[in-house]
Amino acid sequence: MNLGIIGAGATGLTAGWDAIRAGHQVTILEAARELGGLAASLDVGGVPLERYYHHIFRSDRDMIGLIEELGLGDALRFHKPTTGIYRGGKLIDFTSPFDMVRFPEFSPVDAVRFAGSSAVLKAVRNGERYNDLTALAWLRKWAGKKATSAVWEPLLRGKFGDRAEQVSMAWLWARIHCRTFELGYVDGGFERVYAALRDGIDERGGKVEFGKAVETIRQEGADGPAVVHCADGSSYSFDRLIVTTPQPAFAKAAGLPADDAVWKNQYLGATCFVLELDRSVIPYYWLNINEPDFPFLAVVEHTRMIDPSVYGGRHVLYIGNYVEREDWRFTTEPGELLDRFVPYLQRINPEFDRSWIQKWHFSKAGFAQPVVTPEYRALIPGHETPMSKVTLATMAQIYPQDRGQSYSVAMSRKVTASLGLR
Incomplete structure (x- = not known):
């Protein structure tokens, strides 16, 4: 089979890897100039580092x-990094269950309710029982008003803004149930995984082509080939096409009508700074920002998990956000945006000075975080599309999880198996 794949992220590259080893011809078309999709990398000290x-x-x-x-496998190492919360002008340890129940705003009853509700979510195996519930309503009832207002609500509002009250409890269950205190990272970055997939495809005669922004996807007749036209004027014809782009991008390229379900789920954009610093800023790997006036969601000091020597002695700090694409934090010129963020970094660490920043990078993606409401599941499109030779495999079809490298790999393998490509 002559297989085309749109998107060289985790889903597309895994599908290509499996298909070419099964003897199929594979061509992957990627709009960007780099591998990995939302796991794409930039260079810090000569070492690949994820943009997000x-x-x-x-x-x-x-x-x-x-x-x-x-x-x-030998390059994958698991670490036990630390977590904190910034609230009330203070850094609060939040790494272990013991830290969590000692949260300064909790009474003994609050601590018990927080711990008990979290334990329930870890124990429940099927999160779809929460499909019809909203997260904040469930949390206020079971975790308690104090734990919700101090811990959960700031996180949900920081991530989803005005849509926080609509977020599904099934989505939050997945965030708690599936996570572990140990975090894994590949020596040299996840770029090595995606490069290995690309190299494996290349070695077997497949192709990964960059700069191929797709403009249209059509099918010739009821059972004819899928035809892809790209913005650079190139075109391709495939026996089978797998599309891994976000739903709206696929709907536009495929010319689907406005009332098609594929348009209906909503996405937030993501923005992320990577700061290369000459010293550490926070005492944690991950710092949740639980202050409503802050313009960003989280600060992640990557070199609290991976030694700065890996990056030429630079300390690496991420400043991450999920925002509407019309929001000022998405549309502002990056240099100006960083200037506006600096005073908030100084609130977290009063000693922080802009001179600590030796170099910075900025990335943004328009469709990075689906807004998972109780109605979301009913709006998830199937992998089959109105074109019999075109299959959709995108992050919105991962439920109740909504993204993530491992879930993308699992979905890719489910799809290729169903199409007889493995």
């Missing part, structure tokens, strides 16, 4: 299995 913070959990069996399959 990435790690995996002990529970991410599909990604771990793929890493081992590619011969990179």
Whole structure:
């Protein structure tokens, strides 16, 4: 079979890897000039580093299995990084269960309710029982008003803004149930995984082509080939096409009508700074910002997990956000945006000075975080599309999880198996 794949992220590259080993011809078309999709990398001190913070959990069996399959198992290391919360002008340890129940705003009853509700969510195996519930309503009832207002609500509002009250409890269950205290990272970055997939495809006669922004996808007749036209004027014809782009991008390229379900789920954009610093800023790997006036969601000091010597002695700090694409934090020129963020970094660490920043990078993606409401599940499109030779495999079809490298690998393998490509 002559297989085309749109997107060289985790889903597309895994599908290409499996299909070409099964004897099919594979061509992957990627709009960007780099591998990895939302896990794409930039260079820090001569070492690839993800544009948006990435790690995996002990529970991410599909990604771990793929890493081992590619011969990179020895490069995957698990760490026990620290977590904090910034609230009330203070840094609060929030790494262990003991830290959590000692949260300064909790009474003994609050601590018990917080711990008990979290334990329930870890114990429940099927999160779809929460499909019809909103997260904040469930949390106020079971975790308690204090734990919700101090811990959960600031996080949900920081991530989803005005849509926080609509977020599904099934989505939050997945965030708690599937996560582990240990985090995994590949020596040299996840770029090594995606490069190994690309190299494996290349070595077997497949192609990964960059700068191929897709303009249209059509099918010739009821059972004819899928035809892809790209912005650079090139075109391709495939026996079968797998599309891994976000739903709206696929709907536009495929010319689907406005009332088609594929348009209906909503996405937030993501923005992320990577700061290369000459010293550390926070005493944690991950710092949640639980102050409503802050313009960003989280600060992640990657070199609290991976030694700065890996990056030429630079300390690496991410400043991450999920925002509407019309929001000023998405549309502002990056240099100006960083200037506006600096005073908030100084609130976290009063000693912080802009001179600590030796170099910075900025990335943004328009479709990075689906807004998972109780109605979301009913709006998830199937993998089959109105074109019989075109299959959709995108992050919105990962439920109740909504993205993540391991879930992308699992979905890719489910799709290729269903199409007889493995």
